[in-house]
Amino acid sequence: MARLQARLAEFAAARDWGQYHTPKNLAAALSVEASELVEIFQWLTPEESAGVMECPESARRVEDEVADVLSYLLQFCEVLGIDVLKALAAKIERNEKRFPVPGTGHSMK
Template sequence: MDERTTISDLKLRVQQFCEDREWDQYHNAKDLAIGIITESSELLEHFRFKSKEEMETLFADRNKRQEISEELADVLFFVLRFAQMFKIDITEELIKKIEKNNQRYPKESSKGSNKKYSEL
């Protein structure tokens, strides 16, 4: 489904869902940013204190994988809603950010390293 769905399609679906419920009044920048971090924290809860092997087991369990997928979808929902409400072209911004990170993290000095660009 990812291959045939655009970000614009997703933003419109999120917008329609929220407008049908008259939620625009609750979706200011602060509250949407809180939603992103809250849902991200709920995603993180699945992995807290887990070893690599334990995390692999989570994804092998159909129910746990579904729970993780739903949390990831919640994060995306808030990201898309934020972008939709404030007219942010998320594709354009992601491409610009990757280009910026290409400068910050040149392949030659960052390949295989998890150091921040200021440490390279």
């Protein structure tokens, strides 16, 4: 993950894009790319959406948008100094406590 973030940072630096890579702009770009991913599925039935990767053209589009979303997320985390994997692990832990397995006797808080 760190190598990918470094590669993205080098790519942006070589093009003097750092001035545009503010947290606000990266969050907006991330939102736009996530919307482009949603757009692929917008009018599909549940069955069609489950089979989207079977068509090479739609599979390529999905993969491209997933890459764009991840790219902006990694750049966002880099700019703010967030360890994305550590943040994810912490969130999973909180969710495990917040949403216990049914029947374990733990209440949700």
